Amino acid sequence: MARQVTGAARRVAEAAEALRDEKFNARRIELAEAALETLGELGFARTSLREIAQNSAFTHGVFHYYFSDKLDLICCCVRHYKAKCVTRYDEVVATATSRDELTEGFLAKLAATLQNEARMHRLWYDLRSQAMFEAAFRKDVLEIDKSLEAMIWRIASRYAELGGKRPASSPGALYALFDGLFQSALLKHLAGDKRAVPELLDEVRRLLPTVC
Amino acid sequence: MARQVTGAARRVAEAAEALRDEKFNARRIELAEAALETLGELGFARTSLREIAQNSAFTHGVFHYYFSDKLDLICCCVRHYKAKCVTRYDEVVATATSRDELTEGFLAKLAATLQNEARMHRLWYDLRSQAMFEAAFRKDVLEIDKSLEAMIWRIASRYAELGGKRPASSPGALYALFDGLFQSALLKHLAGDKRAVPELLDEVRRLLPTVC
DNA sequence: CCAGAATCTTGACACTTGTCAAGATCGAAT
DNA sequence: ATTCGATCTTGACAAGTGTCAAGATTCTGG
Numbered sequence: 001m002a003r004q005v006t007g008a009a010r011r012v013a014e015a016a017e018a019l020r021d022e023k024f025n026a027r028r029i030e031l032a033e034a035a036l037e038t039l040g041e042l043g044f045a046r047t048s049l050r051e052i053a054q055n056s057a058f059t060h061g062v063f064h065y066y067f068s069d070k071l072d073l074i075c076c077c078v079r080h081y082k083a084k085c086v087t088r089y090d091e092v093v094a095t096a097t098s099r100d101e102l103t104e105g106f107l108a109k110l111a112a113t114l115q116n117e118a119r120m121h122r123l124w125y126d127l128r129s130q131a132m133f134e135a136a137f138r139k140d141v142l143e144i145d146k147s148l149e150a151m152i153w154r155i156a157s158r159y160a161e162l163g164g165k166r167p168a169s170s171p172g173a174l175y176a177l178f179d180g181l182f183q184s185a186l187l188k189h190l191a192g193d194k195r196a197v198p199e200l201l202d203e204v205r206r207l208l209p210t211v212c
Numbered sequence: 213m214a215r216q217v218t219g220a221a222r223r224v225a226e227a228a229e230a231l232r233d234e235k236f237n238a239r240r241i242e243l244a245e246a247a248l249e250t251l252g253e254l255g256f257a258r259t260s261l262r263e264i265a266q267n268s269a270f271t272h273g274v275f276h277y278y279f280s281d282k283l284d285l286i287c288c289c290v291r292h293y294k295a296k297c298v299t300r301y302d303e304v305v306a307t308a309t310s311r312d313e314l315t316e317g318f319l320a321k322l323a324a325t326l327q328n329e330a331r332m333h334r335l336w337y338d339l340r341s342q343a344m345f346e347a348a349f350r351k352d353v354l355e356i357d358k359s360l361e362a363m364i365w366r367i368a369s370r371y372a373e374l375g376g377k378r379p380a381s382s383p384g385a386l387y388a389l390f391d392g393l394f395q396s397a398l399l400k401h402l403a404g405d406k407r408a409v410p411e412l413l414d415e416v417r418r419l420l421p422t423v424c
Numbered sequence: 425c426c427a428g429a430a431t432c433t434t435g436a437c438a439c440t441t442g443t444c445a446a447g448a449t450c451g452a453a454t
Numbered sequence: 455a456t457t458c459g460a461t462c463t464t465g466a467c468a469a470g471t472g473t474c475a476a477g478a479t480t481c482t483g484g
Contacts, residue, residue, distance in 0.1 A: 020460085027461095043345035045257035048441060059463055061444090066461095070442070122344035129341045131399060132334035133255035138403045145396070168422070173415055176392025177385065184357070184388055187343060191350045203385055210380070232430085239431095260471060271433055273474090278431095282472070 028066050032077045034058060039077060040119030043126050049073075071136045078127055078140050081120065086147040088113060093154055099162045103208055106155060107201050114182070114189060114197055121186050149175035160212040167212050174211060178204070240278050243270060244289045251289060252331035256338050261285075283348045290339055290352050293332065298359040300325060305366050311374045315420055318367060319413050326394070326401060326409055333398050361387035372424040379424050386423060390416070 034056035039047050041055075049070060053060035067073040092105035114121070128145070131137035153171040160167045167174065181203055188196035246268035251259050253267075261282060265272035279285040304317035326333070340357070343349035365383040372379045379386065393415055400408035 024460095043342065045342065046345070049443095050441075060442095061463055061465095062461085064443070122341065125344065126341040128399070129334065129338040130255065130257065132337065132402050133258070135403075138399075142399070142403060145399070169419065170415065172396065172411075173389065173393065173419060176396055177389045178392075180388025180390075180392030180395075181385065183392075184384065187340070187350075187354070187357075190344050191347075191354060199384075203382065207381065207385060236430095261473095262471080272472095273433055273435095274431085276473070 024066070028076055029080055031056075031058060031063060031066055032073065032080045035063075035073060036077050036081065036120070036123070039074070040123045043123065044074070044130050045126075071134070074127070075137065075140055078137070078144065081124065082140075082144040082147060085124075085144075086151045089151060089155055093158045096158070096162070099159060099209075102155070102159050102162060103205065107204060110182075110204065111197050111201060114186060114200065118186060118190060121182075122190065125183060125186070145175075148179070152178050156212050159208060163209075163212065165212060169211055177207070177211070236278070240288055241292055243268075243275060243278055244285065244292045246270060247275075247285060248289050248293065248332070248335070251286070252335045255335065256286070256342055283346070286339070287349065287352055290349070290356065293336065294352075294356040294359060297336075297356075298363045301363060301367055305370045308370070308374070311371060314367070314371050314374060315417065319416060322394075322416065323409050323413060326398060326412070330398060330402060333394075334402065337395055337398070357387075360391070364390050368424050371420060375421075375424065377424060381423055389419070389423070 035047075035052045038052045038055045042051065049063050050060050053063060063073060067076065089106060089109055092102065092109060096102035096105055124144075127137060128141050131141035149171050152175045153167075156167045156174050169177075181200060185196045185200035188199075247259075247264045250264045250267045254263065261275050262272050265275060275285060279288065301318055301321055304314065304321060308314035308317055336356075339349060340353050343353035361383050364387045365379075368379045368386050381389075393412060397408045397412035400411075
């Protein structure tokens, strides 16, 4: 019986610990989300922990309590950012019943995110560049890049399927193409070029039938 | 005659000033080149003027003498970097007499620069991302991006010409594609992935005939 | 050769940075 | 209600930052 009690006690203890862990992790994500605000505004180079804290409801000490250091915090930010990103077009892919529908749904989301979430996108490009210098970022960044490539591939595959064809290039090349176009459009958009978004849409509209 | 003397004196003075200017500018470029060493090693975020000075033969005060501030220095670096970059493939384009020759020449240079000048390339991607945050960089960065696009276009046009065809996509899309592929390969290469370079070459070899 | 300008060195300034530790506050189990 | 651990605040520290100014040095025209 002693053994059963011990077992039950251990289970309770484990459950409590799991709860604490979950709470701890939820807090980390809260903090990461707050940090993303400032990071998106200022970029990696100009963002300090104190700046992050001041633009949030937290004090700078809390960040040190939940993260071992600055890199740890930013890694967590990147990982969290990823989860929200890679499902952006999934609904469109799932519901579209024709090439046109898929095209228009994709383009609409593309334009919307380029305009409304420009700060998050530029942060992603910033951090991906940082990964070229800072080894600590590389694992997460490469993983996200793979997810984004898969995301584009899902769109292209479905588009090809709806036309009874198969994508004409590799996932890597397709991702490179769309990512390059998006990055360039983002820069122009941030520079105040009103034509950036429509030109991107035109380009993608023209390109889709030729690559899939 | 007084007028002639004045005119001559003015011309002499102007020549002297031009000489000073030239010398001044040559020094700026020397300093920018030294700064590029450290920038390529550490990236924009982690590079300070003192670090730059310590890794060079100059004292940190000189940089302040020749540049109004840090941004001015880095803008100069970027502009200088550009000049060296955009002519990389021109000789290949000028001398190649067949599609194969152009392909192989292009791929050889591509592989060489990816491996030997990885630090400069990652700095370029870093600064291009910075331009999304820092307006002061945008003009120069957009200009360089245009030059690179034109560089790719020259290659593609010549390649198409040698096959009696015309490029199948716009300059922007072509640049996006190659830039995206290069950026991805660079990241993998820096992460220690031995397959990064050969995979890039394979991809480009496969792609060239389909886009031109 | 020498005065004045150009160039460079040095050291200081005010400020920001990441990190940490001591203590306050909170929450929950006993 | 008390106690103890988790959570948070606050303030401090040393190191590093961009900037600048005063003076040393070098260059150059006369």
